[in-house]
Amino acid sequence: MAEPPPLLAADIGNHQIKFGLFPTESEWGLPQPAQVWRLPTSNADFEPLAAALPAESLAWHVATVHRQAERRLADWVQHRRPQDGYRLLRNDALPLEIHVEHPQHVGADRLLAAVAVNHLRAANRPAIVVDAGTAITVDLVSADGAFEGGVILPGFRLTAQSLAEGTDLLPHVDHDPAADPPPVVGKSTAAAIRSGLFWGQVGAVRELTQRIAGELASPPQLFVAGGDAERLAAFLPQARVVPELVLAGIALCARGSSIRPSGKTAEVPARTEVG
Numbered sequence: 001m002a003e004p005p006p007l008l009a010a011d012i013g014n015h016q017i018k019f020g021l022f023p024t025e026s027e028w029g030l031p032q033p034a035q036v037w038r039l040p041t042s043n044a045d046f047e048p049l050a051a052a053l054p055a056e057s058l059a060w061h062v063a064t065v066h067r068q069a070e071r072r073l074a075d076w077v078q079h080r081r082p083q084d085g086y087r088l089l090r091n092d093a094l095p096l097e098i099h100v101e102h103p104q105h106v107g108a109d110r111l112l113a114a115v116a117v118n119h120l121r122a123a124n125r126p127a128i129v130v131d132a133g134t135a136i137t138v139d140l141v142s143a144d145g146a147f148e149g150g151v152i153l154p155g156f157r158l159t160a161q162s163l164a165e166g167t168d169l170l171p172h173v174d175h176d177p178a179a180d181p182p183p184v185v186g187k188s189t190a191a192a193i194r195s196g197l198f199w200g201q202v203g204a205v206r207e208l209t210q211r212i213a214g215e216l217a218s219p220p221q222l223f224v225a226g227g228d229a230e231r232l233a234a235f236l237p238q239a240r241v242v243p244e245l246v247l248a249g250i251a252l253c254a255r256g257s258s259i260r261p262s263g264k265t266a267e268v269p270a271r272t273e274v275g
Contacts, residue, residue: 009250012064020247031251063108097146112249130224
């Protein structure tokens with residue numbers, strides 16, 4: 001039997017598109033991409049991928065919260081890599097029970113993060129999943145692995161943009177995910193905004209996770225992902241940062257597996273960042 005082609009997972013967000021190349025071999029543990037590429041979602045130019053991707057056929061599995069960008073990507077793959085397979089993941093095809101009013105309206109990234117967390121969490125324990133990107137989502141996965149819904153609030157960058165656009169004199173303050181936490185008391189307008197952005201988000205996420213945990217019969221595990229994961233997790237008790245959680249969920253769906261084997265602990269292997 002021929003070996004399946006390598007997987008190219010694409011997570012199309014509102015701010016950026018992440019591409020992860022996964023090897024064909026499958027090991028127990030949470031799959032993580034060997035290489036990652038990032039492009040801005042707005043008017044994305046996919047041509048840099050042409051030289052970076054391997055010449056062999058790939059199997060594309062794509063999740064999106066930005067329909068126009070996904071259509072542009074699908075057209076690009078069809079014209080530039082016609083030998084590749086292409087599959088758009090839809091909510092009703094994911095290996096996940098979705099307990100919300102309109103399952104088809106939930107962002108695919110939130111659901112795929114839950115698929116990945118089901119591979120990581122301890123058996124019979126619920127989990128809270130924080131994804132800190134353009135928006136910050138705080139979602140609950142039940143002890144039996146169902147997506148129960150959650151909370152959506154604007155992320156750091158979006159909050160900064162709204163504050164500047166909604167006022168006359170307040171400046172736009174750039175957000176740097178790698179910066180140290182700011183002093184609580186800002187000594188300038190910009191410093192006061194940075195404090196409000198950072199500590200306001202930390203406080204919001206802490207309050208939300210505590211309130212969700214307080215409504216559960218057993219203590220949940222806490223997983224944090226996204227571009228601002230490291231900064232947030234430092235202030236969340238017993239939080240585990242998981243790189244590329246959504247890409248891992250895509251890989252699990254592509255491999256037809258969402259549940260780890262009984263008795264095994266899922267580990268997160270190292271990967272190489274590209275570009």
